[in-house]
């Protein structure tokens with residue numbers, strides 16, 4: 380043990396090496412907690428991006444409210460002060476558990492302990508057409524691509540006269556009635572109401588349609604009935620058409636086809652209908668459950684003592700969560716924190732602690748003064764102005780970087796008073 384190899388310029392030290400794949404909510408919490416203990420371990424963080432993405436605000440990047448860098452803090456800025464810590468900008472491609480090796484885009488390195496915290500990716504449910512033509516909302520590039528697409532189509536709307544093409548350009552279809560879908564639909568509704576009439580006086584915004592599609596019988600179906608009903612009312616007040624109990628079967632770039640063979644015509648098809656674990660090659664199928672890595676209460680991947688998975692990529696079954704804990708930031712952060720403590724216990728040959736999820740409740744936002752909060756105590760919650768303020772407060776508090784917090788706050792204040800959005804340039808990105 381403790382003799383290492385690395386082609387990524389990581390020094391070989393007498394300390395055990397913990398390699399972490401992914402600097403998301405779980406990975407950062409893990410590094411921070413481990414480092415604060417000043418333990419004699421070497422920590423290597425690998426990420427395919429050199430920044431941490433604050434995904435809960437991506438929809439604001441996509442709808443012109445925030446610039447991309449405000450939700451993407453460089454990982455070296457977040458984690459710079461920690462001893463025995465190394466960050467490498469590299470994508471993990473393959474894990475070899477037998478030889479304790481990770482192959483990355485920049486080289487190979489060995490580990491004593493491996494933590495897989497590389498999150499989730501968009502789930503297109505094996506539909507190649509939807510994957511090709513839809514606008515996903517999972518990462519920063521997706522959000523920028525979506526914004527560029529929306530702005531380009533708005534510009535095209537001022538030129539096109541053909542009524543069929545015009546109505547397709549003016550129809551915004553959002554699939555998925557979870558928090559992300561609701562937030563995008565709400566933000567589009569606000570753009571239509573407050574921004575576009577001034578910015579695009581030649582567009583008849585009364586002809587612009589926004590549809591939110593959900594397969595279940597209610598939106599926000601992981602929240603309370605009360606929150607669902609309230610959110611539905613907010614969306615309807617903004618003029619958003621909510622279509623329930625319908626499943627999208629396909630989309631060919633022009634037409635949405637539903638399972639009942641009905642259709643909708645749109646040039647803006649936003650896919651917020653699901654995510655699945657980012658599984659890195661090297662594990663057998665027995666270790667994977669519903670596209671996530673099966674782990675025990677200590678986050679150990681099934682069958683391995685020294686490989687762990689935390690956050691969205693991990694499927695840890697809890698008493699109230701037979702399908703695994705929800706793929707949300709608090710679960711990822713709590714798992715990351717406990718794993719750091721458990722890794723130190725493991726090195727000290729102490730008993731490991733089991734994961735217990737501390738549920739702090741859930742929230743979602745629709746528009747200005749319109750949000751819903753479910754408290755962890757069953758049946759309790761609130762909505763409206765207070766919920767909206769709570770949402771803003773919590774989100775600005777958890778964003779990484781003081782400068783980002785200041786910029787976000789000033790952007791929000793500016794939008795609140797001017798009813799305008801600040802980031803409307805068309806910068807070219809490609810979908811990947």
Ligand SMILES: Cc1cc2nc3c(=O)[nH]c(=O)nc-3n(C[C@H](O)[C@H](O)[C@H](O)COP(=O)(O)OP(=O)(O)OC[C@H]3O[C@@H](n4cnc5c(N)ncnc54)[C@H](O)[C@@H]3O)c2cc1C
Pocket residue numbers: 400401402403404405406425426427428430431432434435436437438469470471472496497498499516517518558559657659689690691692706707708709711
């Ligand atoms: C649009 C959107 C809105 C959301 N809103 C909320 C919300 O309001 N509240 C909430 O609680 N949750 C929300 N979530 C969910 C929340 O963001 C996730 O649960 C959380 O990010 C999971 O943390 P994680 O550490 O597991 O993964 P992530 O935060 O996704 O981090 C994974 C990291 O791994 C890196 N990575 C991926 N693959 C590799 C690889 N092969 N090699 C190296 N690095 C890799 C990525 O670059 C990334 O930095 C939202 C998610 C999305 C997409």
